[in-house]
Amino acid sequence: MGCIYRFLAGTAAISMVAGSVFAGGARAAPAEQLSCEVSSGRDLERAAPEQVGLDSGLLADALTFASGRNRLNVQVFRHNCLIGEGPTNDETGNVAWNIWSATKSVVSLLAGIAWDQGKLDLEAPIDRYLPPGLGDEKHRSITVENLLTESSGLAADILTEGITGVIPIDPNGAVQALGVPLNNPPGSVFSYSERDVDLLAYVIELAMGEPLQQFAQRELFDPLGIERGDYYWARDRAGHTYGYAHLMIPPNDFAKLGLLVSNNGRWGTQQLVSETYLRMARQPSPANKCFGYLLWIGLGCEESQDFQPADVYFMVGLGMQNVFIVPSLDLTVVWTGLFGSVSNQGIEEALADTTELAHEFFRRLFAAFQDPLVPDPGPYVEPPLRADSSRSVDTNLLMAVFGIGPAAYPGCDVFSCLNYPLAPPFADTAPGCVIQACLGPDPRTPGIR
Structure with missing residues (x-):
């Protein structure tokens, strides 16, 4: 499972600090963007995509794509603001759903x-x-x-x-x-x-x-x-x-768990889990450079050497119940559903490999950023079938x-x-x-x- 998310193949480590240097040379600091506060209530703070640096039309395209691939609930957050939702979120957001692993x-x-x-x-x-x-x-x-x-x-x-x-x-x-x-x-x-x-x-x-x-x-x-x-x-x-x-939990609650982790364990004025622990949890373990403390991580993954973002990590559940966190983009994506990848190698391989769906979704999502922070890795190329x-x-x-x-x-x-x-x-x-x-x-x- 360490290579599950080669979706980001071909990109490079990212930095969001003002005055960052990208492949094309120095760029000016981005315009000030809206930030939101997390909430223990039922309604999380929302923002228009443009308020946090994304194009609403391209973001909608990414969400429509995900919905067409059995993503029954999709939530995209930037700077803690809910900026994008799948078209079936109203029907699925409050339904307790098995997030498996x-x-x-x-x-x-x-x-x-x-x-x-x-x-x-x-x-x-x-x-x-x-x-x-x-x-x-x-x-x-x-x-x-x-x-x-x-x-x-x-x-x-x-x-x-x-x-x-x-x-x-x-x-x-x-x-x-x-x-x-x-x-x-x-x-x-x-x-x-x-x-x-x-x-x-x-x-x-x-x-x-x-x-x-x-x-x-x-x-x-x-x-x-x-x-x-x-x-x-x-x-x-x-x-x-x-x-x-x-753990069968509604996606709207699953999203809160994801936001807690993306905020380094802090929820409002409370530090529920220490930043020190979560920092350790995101470190590659000696036995697997793709795995920390029951979290999958991107840096150093032997099976995805073509993409090594500095800080990507994620929760992984059967059928693609996931939280993806990219701290350098202050981006959190939470989705649930029933598989959704496609494969040229048969249904069994499509069910076992989640790489294609995630790759194609994140291509579209990163294209929605108004500043081209992540280069397009190109269409997904399916690897040869491997025995499992x-x-x-x-x-x-x-x-x-x-x-x-x-x-x-x-x-x-x-x-x-x-x-x-x-x-x-x-x-x-x-x-x-x-x-x-x-x-x-x-x-x-x-x-x-």
Whole structure:
């Protein structure tokens, strides 16, 4: 997934400071532009595109293009001002929507808050937080930072790990993680694992001494004006929140999370997440130069050497649930939908590769800037088809849920798990919430009302 966003291929690092020097020589400082304040209310501050340096007609073209590619909700912000919306935003903005792996970035924010409060040591082995006797010595030596950087060493297969969350039979995600074999020493190799983040969510709970969602609501969601009834965040059958996915949140609330990150953790007068933590979160990790603390980053990505912006980073979810942040342009784009890339190599490749859609959208968006800050990289050129082993099913990881095989944790299966009481499958599911979205007239159905 490190090469997902080659959409910016062919551009160069960007600077927005007055008197910046671009490829064509020195340019005068841009005219003063409007800035907006973030808001915990339902209506975010808006501005005309021209007030922040974009052409409204060209921006509308970019939004129309995105809408035609299954982008059901698109929000473009510059200087915190909402300047562009997709044509179906009114219908989709308040509907709770599964942001899939972008949930991981929300867990990273919670880890940052816990670290800021001195209750979570990122360098500590999780042994410090786990109950005595849970997991062996090698698993307990995994550090919090290993989990944040997806370098725990655990065997991983995202398809297999996701199946038992979509069909909610997982007895206890954290305990299951502690049964997964270690393929590599912790910290040495990047391996995109769902169980890593389930384990991290559990560690945060233990460090804070309260359920993850209770902590998240008080410390993160409430200050942003995200109400408890807005969203549904799935739990496993032991009652622990999934960290890897399954936060169903309305795009209008998702946008607030994106703006919080783009404002370096500050929301109005409150510093919800420290700038220090977010600076660390955006740094390339030793095991993967494209990945920080559950955030994907552009600088130094080995698979996109033809584009290395100084500061691009993003949240990534299956089906292209994304927040893109370009600090040097003071630009934040939030979109949700159902895939949308096209490929000459078949439907499977179009679903797996999100590069083409993002490339073509951002070509159009950058063309809307009144000053040509980003050169046009040209039409998308599809790379050769490459085999992707992550699309297979790891039977060991799948059977472990039933207490069978080398990846099973002793005494934990779909019928019982250690001393944790297990709820029936679907017992936690909110009314109207099915896999991707929460819909329906039931007043208990999550969403902004």
